Amino acid sequence: MRVRLEQIAWARSGDKGPNSNAGVLFRHEPLYRWALDALSVEVVGAHLAGIAKGGVTRHEMPNLLALNFILHDSLGGGGSESLLNDAQGKTHGQALLRLEVELPAGLEAYVDRLPD
Amino acid sequence: MDRIVRIANGQGFWGDSVDAPVHLVERGGIDFLTLDYLAEVTLSIMQRQRLKNPQAGYARDFVELVERILPACLEKKIRVVTNAGGVNPRACRDALGAVAARLGARVRIGVVEGDDILGRVAELEAAGADFRNLETGESFDRVRHRLSSANVYIDSFGLAKALDQGAQIVLAGRVSDPGLALGPLVHAFGWGREDWDLLAAGTLAGHVTECGAQCTGGNHSRWWEVPDLAGVGYPVVEARPDGGFVVTKQPGTGGMVTRETVAEQILYEMGDPRNYISPDVRVDFTSFSLEEETRDRVRIQGVRGMPATDTYKVSFSYQAGWKAHGQLTVSGPRARLKAARVAEIIWARLAAAGCRFAHTETEFLGVDSCHPGIGADAEAREVVLRLGVRDADAAPVERFGKELAPVITNGPPGITGFAGGRPKPQEIIAYWPALVPKRLIKTSVHVEEAGV
Numbered sequence: 264m265r266v267r268l269e270q271i272a273w274a275r276s277g278d279k280g281p282n283s284n285a286g287v288l289f290r291h292e293p294l295y296r297w298a299l300d301a302l303s304v305e306v307v308g309a310h311l312a313g314i315a316k317g318g319v320t321r322h323e324m325p326n327l328l329a330l331n332f333i334l335h336d337s338l339g340g341g342g343s344e345s346l347l348n349d350a351q352g353k354t355h356g357q358a359l360l361r362l363e364v365e366l367p368a369g370l371e372a373y374v375d376r377l378p379d
Numbered sequence: 380m381d382r383i384v385r386i387a388n389g390q391g392f393w394g395d396s397v398d399a400p401v402h403l404v405e406r407g408g409i410d411f412l413t414l415d416y417l418a419e420v421t422l423s424i425m426q427r428q429r430l431k432n433p434q435a436g437y438a439r440d441f442v443e444l445v446e447r448i449l450p451a452c453l454e455k456k457i458r459v460v461t462n463a464g465g466v467n468p469r470a471c472r473d474a475l476g477a478v479a480a481r482l483g484a485r486v487r488i489g490v491v492e493g494d495d496i497l498g499r500v501a502e503l504e505a506a507g508a509d510f511r512n513l514e515t516g517e518s519f520d521r522v523r524h525r526l527s528s529a530n531v532y533i534d535s536f537g538l539a540k541a542l543d544q545g546a547q548i549v550l551a552g553r554v555s556d557p558g559l560a561l562g563p564l565v566h567a568f569g570w571g572r573e574d575w576d577l578l579a580a581g582t583l584a585g586h587v588t589e590c591g592a593q594c595t596g597g598n599h600s601r602w603w604e605v606p607d608l609a610g611v612g613y614p615v616v617e618a619r620p621d622g623g624f625v626v627t628k629q630p631g632t633g634g635m636v637t638r639e640t641v642a643e644q645i646l647y648e649m650g651d652p653r654n655y656i657s658p659d660v661r662v663d664f665t666s667f668s669l670e671e672e673t674r675d676r677v678r679i680q681g682v683r684g685m686p687a688t689d690t691y692k693v694s695f696s697y698q699a700g701w702k703a704h705g706q707l708t709v710s711g712p713r714a715r716l717k718a719a720r721v722a723e724i725i726w727a728r729l730a731a732a733g734c735r736f737a738h739t740e741t742e743f744l745g746v747d748s749c750h751p752g753i754g755a756d757a758e759a760r761e762v763v764l765r766l767g768v769r770d771a772d773a774a775p776v777e778r779f780g781k782e783l784a785p786v787i788t789n790g791p792p793g794i795t796g797f798a799g800g801r802p803k804p805q806e807i808i809a810y811w812p813a814l815v816p817k818r819l820i821k822t823s824v825h826v827e828e829a830g831v
Contacts, residue, residue, distance in 0.1 A: 273600040273639050275593075277648035280514045280812065286646025288639060313752015324652050324665050327642045331649050339740065342810045343420055344699055346740035346767030347748075354749040360600065361753055378603055 264366045270374050271366070272298075274356035279333070281341040282317070283352025285359045288329040291373050295328040301364055307332055310362045314355060332359070384567045386560050386584070387615045387629075390414040390461075391591030393421055393438060399591065399613045404448045406629040407455050409615060410567070412448075413559040414461040415589060416441060419810040422553065423527040423696035425465040426497065434474075436467030437550075442474045445548070449484055453547065460538055460559050464550035466495050466528065471550050472829065479830025488829050489541025491551040493822030496693070496815070497529040503819055510693065510813040522697040522811050531815060532692045534658040535581075536572065537822045538562025544826040553694065555657050557585025560616065568620040578660035579684025580622030583667065586655075587626055587644050587679075588614040594626060594644035596634030607633025623680040625672060636675040645669075654685075658692070661685040690814040699809035700737070700771040705783040706744075708796025711760040715746055717791050718764040724790055725766065725782050732782075734775040740767040763796065769807070776804040 268274075268287070271294055276285040287302065289295045308319045317335030324331060334355055339347040349355070366374065387409040389400030393416045403412060416438035429436030441463035452459060464471045468490045479486045496503060500523070504510065510519040530553035539562045541549045549562070561581035564570065570577045587594050594614050596605035605611075612632025618624040626641050628634060645664065649655070652664035666683035709718040722741045742748035744763035746755050768779045780801040787794045 269600065273643055275598065275600070275643040275646045279648055279650055284646070284649050286643070286649055288642050288646065290639065310753065313747075314750065322649075322652050324646075326665050326667060327645065327669065329642060329646060331646060331652055333650065340738075343807050344702075344769065344809050346702060346704070346738060346769055348742050348744060348765055349749045356600070358750040358753060361750065377601075 264368070264371050264374065265363060266366050266374050267360065268362045268364060269360035270377055272360065274360050276352050276354070276356035278338060278341060278351040281336055281338055283334045283337045283355045284331055285334060285352070285355045286329055286331045287359055288327060290328070292328060293370055294373050295325070297367065297370055298330060299323070302330055307359065307362070311355070311358060314358060382620060384411070384564060384618050385409045385615055386411040386413060386563055386588070386618065387613060388413045388415070388560070388588040388591055389613050390416060391589065391593065392418055393440065395591050397440065397444070400444055401447050403613055403629070404451045404455070404457055406632070407457070408629065409457055411563040412452070412457055412459045413588070414441065414459065414463060415556055415559060416461065416463045417465065417553060419694055420696060420808050422466055422530050422694070423808045425467070426528040429467050434470045437465040437471035438463035442471065442478060445475055446478050446482070449479060449482055449486065453484060453486065458542065458547050458549070458563070460549045460563055462551050462554055462559065464490065464552050466530070466552060468492060468550040468552055472827070475548060476829030483831055485828060485830040487545050487547045487826055489544065489546030489549040489824060489826040491533070491537040491541055491549065491554070491822060491824050493537070493820060494531045494533045494551070494553040495529070496531055496820070497526065500526065500529060503815060506819055508815045508819060510695070510815070513692070513812040513814060519813070522695065525698045526695055527698060527808060528696045530694050531820050532658050532694065533820065533822050534558065535562040535565055537824050539565035540824045541826055542566035544824070546826045555659070556589040557582045557657060558659065560585030560588055561659060564618055573686070575660050575684035575686060576682060577622045579662040580624065580682040581618070582657050582660055582662050583664070583679065583682050584616045584618060584624050587641060588616055590644060590647060592634060593647060594641050595628050595636055596640055599640055599643065605635055609633060622682060623678065626677045626679065627675055636677055638669060638671050638677060641677045642669060656688060658687065660687050689817055691817055691820055693813045693815050695811040695813060696808050697811055699807040700769060701773040701776040701804040702767065702769040702807050703776045703780055703802040703804050704765065704767045705780065705802040706796065707764045707783060707786065707794050709762050709764055710793040710795070714759055714762045715743060717793070718743055718762040721764055721786055721790050721794065722766060724786060729779060729782050732778060734778050736768045736770045736775055738769040773804045780804070
């Protein structure tokens with residue numbers, strides 16, 4: 264089943280010097296276990312290639328069922344020197360939730376219907 | 380005995396809701412109110428204000444707020460802990476004293492100092508400090524001659540000491556944001572400098588609440604599920620001496636506190652979650668459990684901490700040239716294509732006028748300015764073209780501001796939205812992070828009565 268990440272996850276992003284971070288969070292453990300493979304740095308790095316000019320790295324937070332992605336060189340220099348509309352990465356979590364993924368049949372029960 | 384201390388945060392940054400702290404005090408049921416007024420650039424603005432006027436250099440908004448809440452805070456025994464002192468906490472104290480006198484009140488005000496090292500840079504370097512850029516490794520030589528502020532993120536024990544001495548309002552400058560919550564807990568529970576797990580728990584509590592409503596439904600991924608965001612309640616932490624705490628909000632307020640609203644905020648501005656460095660402790664953000672207790676109550680326990688580093692972080696700011704932004708609304712058909720053509724025309728005219736910029740930016744709001752490379756869902760019928768320039772020299776930046784309006788009549792049709800006049804060059808105050816050995820920084824605390 265093809266879904267958008269926003270149907271199964273939550274996210275929050277913010278700035279860290281010249282980088283931003285985008286944390287993605289699940290409610291159900293089977294989804295987190297699936298995400299450990301499905302949301303690889305390659306997959307997320309390709310999705311955010313237009314934002315994270317320096318690639319992405321990933322940290323696992325099993326206690327929160329969350330993955331924290333660092334988006335390197337994503338703020339046009341960062342801070343007050345940046346000319347970007349989103350100079351603080353406030354919207355990068357929403358960008359991550361736009362990722363389309365193929366969810367295995369066994370996990371379809373966890374997919375939420377979102378309002379149009 | 381299982382004593383509970385309740386800490387509310389009513390201000391996540393300078394510019395946050397002016398009414399949120401008032402509502403927290405009116406509803407009551409809290410022991411401490413924390414208020415964060417500082418961002419990196421704020422301190423350089425305050426240094427400049429103090430240069431012009433020795434009685435300026437702190438958050439004026441805070442003084443106005445105290446005028447509204449002081450009587451209720453004194454009556455309800457709510458103590459206020461804030462970084463509103465900026466680069467001149469003593470002047471802030473004097474202003475608060477005048478407010479208290481006007482209100483016929485008497486108040487004990489604590490001032491925590493030692494974070495402002497702008498006048499100590501040479502002395503600290505001579506003593507062995509190396510202020511190379513913490514992120515890039517660049518030499519301090521690049522910025523030493525054009526600093527506009529220099530502040531150390533000091534630890535939370537000064538805040539606690541001021542509270543120990545009976546301060547009802549504690550004014551600091553650059554303390555760590557989570558420290559505003561940790562300081563009151565160190566005071567209330569007598570936590571020690573090496574109680575790493577407890578300091579970590581207090582730091583996490585401060586991290587969750589430091590951005591105000593960002594843990595109570597603000598900025599929530601599923602915003603449509605959040606009840607009454609208009610009346611969103613700001614966070615309250617109920618902490619226990621063993622380091623366990625509950626994140627909640629006052630009864631009858633809007634918003635919500637769920638596992639997801641709290642966990643989202645824990646992820647905010649997170650780097651390596653196993654090594655979150657504060658001046659007081661290093662926190663392992665993968666150590667604790669988080670569970671929904673009842674409606675609007677999330678319990679966190681089992682936070683683990685590790686010994687603090689032997690350095691403090693320093694935030695320098697320096698003059699880094701000039702920038703300007705301008706926007707034009709470009710309507711369809713073919714709005715995106717047309718906006719790109721308009722940008723080409725403007726850049727070509729500026730080049731013909733001899734303008735060179737260190738950096739330019741062309742963005743298409745309504746298409747992909749926030750999420751470049753992901754693709755738009757549908758073709759936009761109107762696009763806001765946003766152009767930006769940056770240079771060490773203010774002259775081309777000034778010239779840029781004159782080149783936007785002409786395309787409304789001498790470019791393609793259907794362009795509007797040029798409001799607010801020509802973009803003016805803004806001075807760029809950039810940020811330079813570094814470290815300083817803790818042994819070189821001494822903080823001090825003064826508590827005095829003010830008012831009548």
